[in-house]
Amino acid sequence: DAKTTQPPSMDCAEGRAANLPCNHSTISGNEYVYWYRQIHSQGPQYIIHGLKNNETNEMASLIITEDRKSSTLILPHATLRDTAVYYCIVRVDAGGTSYGKLTFGQGTILTVHP
């Protein structure tokens, strides 16, 4: 799986958009980009995924650059409850050593301020 690089921490004001970047310059053509988050002392929670196109769901939007070497997770109206560690993961189902496995990096600690 391709390696990802994220800033260690970011701040955001409540009600504003939070834009979390992720660099995955070695991503392969068949690797998906996934975002998970982990609120303190809870299990990680799936947010969104994408392959090539931008994606949006009820939680967030995912913007993937045309060359796919980076992406941005957007929380449109951040709330205090969005304070968490956000993980960007790239993955391909290649069988074998990919079965059941997500490779988590250090993630970005997002702090939403009142």
Next chain:
Amino acid sequence: KAGVTQTPRYLIKTRGQQVTLSCSPISGHRSVSWYQQTPGQGLQFLFEYFSETQRNKGNFPGRFSGRQFSNSRSEMNVSTLELGDSALYLCASSLANQDPYEQYFGPGTRLTVT
């Protein structure tokens, strides 16, 4: 639909003892993965089970083992506990191992080894 459940939520053991942790996946999910989370190493993949078979294994010593039952419930066992085994142990289930791939995590078992 009920989420992933893990029992117990908290556990204190002494060095040299063994421990068994339990995970019940989301109904219909046949893949169960286990992760260890520590402040120093972050989230690390332990192993994955599918239809009672271990399909993938992370880089952990043989003291860490697991199994899966016919109802997809899974247990992991750690023998001869060491202080460094103190961690949050997370279980995750998924419907299938094919991209796009979503894992649903339980709340974790907090193990403290003294």
